[in-house]
Amino acid sequence: MEAKELIARRVAQELKEGYIVNLGIGLPTMVPKFLPTDVHITLQSENGFLGMGPLEGEPQPGVVNAGGIPCGLLPGAAIFDSLMSFALIRGGHVDLTVLGGLQVDQEGNLANWMVPGKMVPGMGGAMDLVSGAKKVVVAMEHCTREGEPRILKRCNLPLTAKARVSMIVTELAVFTIDDGQLVLQETAPGISLEQVRASTEADFVLAEQFHSMSVAA
Amino acid sequence: MEAKELIARRVAQELKEGYIVNLGIGLPTMVPKFLPTDVHITLQSENGFLGMGPLEGEPQPGVVNAGGIPCGLLPGAAIFDSLMSFALIRGGHVDLTVLGGLQVDQEGNLANWMVPGKMVPGMGGAMDLVSGAKKVVVAMEHCTREGEPRILKRCNLPLTAKARVSMIVTELAVFTIDDGQLVLQETAPGISLEQVRASTEADFVLAEQFHSMSVAA
Amino acid sequence: MNKIVEWSEIGPLFRDGMSILFGGFMGVGTPLGLVAALHESKASRLTLIGNDTAAPTTGVGPLVASGQASKVIVSHIGTNPMTGRKMIAGEIEVDLVPQGTLIERIRCGGSGLGGVLTPTGVGTVVEEGKQKLTVNGRDYLLELPLRADIAIIKAKRADRAGNLVYERAARNFNPIIAMAADLVIAEVEEVVEIGEIDPDMVMTPAALVDKVVLSKEL
């Protein structure tokens, strides 16, 4: 299974019936595809609505996702302004957000919005999402393209938010951050503990229920 | 002319074409009746709408003024929640408010919401209105029922807001507060400067354009 | 997901010592069925948070009259002499908050904000015990968030998912309190199917609403 699909499938398991969920761009948007049919979630889009669905038929005026791309509105959707959108986000009304990451560290700090001197796109809504969502899941590949670890003792890129990450899902492993400690919960099928150690700079402990990731093919 | 009508007629002259106006309970609600036909104002009601009009026909569900009394909605009215209602009020989007007063002093302080040990109704929206409206007109009888002055050197009742009153209209006189100074602008028909002085505790100066109040009968 | 529940499920939600945010302005927009259910529940030591205590038999007045409310946080009690009498007798605690400040504090509580700076109340008794900050030469009071255990809401219409639409000035506090409570219960006059409310016309999104109950004919 391709790394991204594996990650998306595993993240999907974190989405529970009735959850209000905000998905970052890129990999996170793949997650709903892998939801069990008996789990119904509501997708929040930070440009101002709840009830985002896939585009079906012709694009409708104003019905776009936070990337400005035409999408669908499911029955029961609700539109609002940006003030309400971020009141929902910051106020803990979003149960879970899934975002990509550049770096995460063992204290639950996340860096995903800029690389000084290289890439300064702006934080958009990411800082609010990470500060406000009840559960913050970072979905990313375990290492950079150059093979450098992304899960660090201490992020060296500018932070998006401090100590707010609840879970990290990569193609190698699942970590949680519990009481300020990084905990290895699962390794991916066929991945050894040693492989995870070799690709991870951060200190971590093994969960009591440490086990192998279970994802349907 | 009865004192209240005189006051209401004079206050009506302060309402200009296009103004957004909030009227307190009691005497202030008489003001619109005395508007010239070529002056159109919009009445804001702090329970959440713009475009209040007189009740015509049967009461409609939810169409009530801030006292809970059925009223009308004029064409072009807009309904909103209490958050927006007070954002409008505090944010300077109300051009003028007319309120009753218990006391006003020469620094533009107003007391109109409680008499310790006697009457503690609560400030409702009055503090926000007086803090936020562009122009605050106090419409009241010049003296208490016991003949005590209400326009004082310094209010001794708990304040509604500090230094926010722009104008005082009574059955004897019109004062403005300019740069922290109380200025007598007009005396009512048949009222002498001496009568005003005798009924006013505050220090005041005469306006350059000091003149007699002009109100149609 | 169907959030419509029977009245029999409502009573057991109320417990002694709870804080309750209520919608309404002089009783208009107050969910009278939910107030009656609170009354019947006999839950005591309640803290009621909303605009006003209306009159003895309207709005939340019955909960003041019954003695169930031990504290109210409101902008106005003048229209309900019962509240004033009980306050003077020491039977109810009354925290008076300017209306615009009250709604901002509730919004903070529901929006993840730590507080807001308002000019309202500067130089009055309202500033007692509060932090005062000067921004661009003007003084402001730091007003802190308010939340409650339960919000009771009145709406005109709900769909089965819990999207709400209000009618006229009965909207008032309702959409804001929906954000600031752990459990949000809406009493509505009409229930429609999911999809029947245009998404642009939803005034409170279903995500904020936990339970919906249909008003009894009163």
Add this chain to the structure above:
Amino acid sequence: MNKIVEWSEIGPLFRDGMSILFGGFMGVGTPLGLVAALHESKASRLTLIGNDTAAPTTGVGPLVASGQASKVIVSHIGTNPMTGRKMIAGEIEVDLVPQGTLIERIRCGGSGLGGVLTPTGVGTVVEEGKQKLTVNGRDYLLELPLRADIAIIKAKRADRAGNLVYERAARNFNPIIAMAADLVIAEVEEVVEIGEIDPDMVMTPAALVDKVVLSKEL
């Protein structure tokens, strides 16, 4: 009162050095006719305040490309490489503000509030130069009000009085910026008579809107 004006009245409203609040999110909900009018006006040294600089030819992108914008206060510039290039070249000042903070600051500017405490940005570069306050054991940044000389708004529909209705996610920043500018201009797709918009459905009250102009077919 009829607030509908001709396009010829719009250009002269724009002057060098003005600050402009604009609606829209990735260009959706941005009044493109008003952006074109700003472009044609050749007004320079503009400060643009809104969610993002979209792309070089969408949203407010043309005003970045033309060099008329000397400063932008936005949450995101990543989709418009022109903004990034000009920033690096020192040709435009870019003030990046978290989206939720940006909209709160604009709301403060329009609501008479002196600021708001938000947890967003605590422990990041966003906190630089800001007052930090602790409320109930949690740290917050004090974020200050933002206003502008002019707000340019896109709505679906207006009545002649200036009441506005937005369509779908094109609503975004528009209703909030309507509160925070000295002059508010709305570009709309449709004008209806006063009374044709149900008062419950008005999303921006006419009291906030100064001028309304009908979109040209683009």
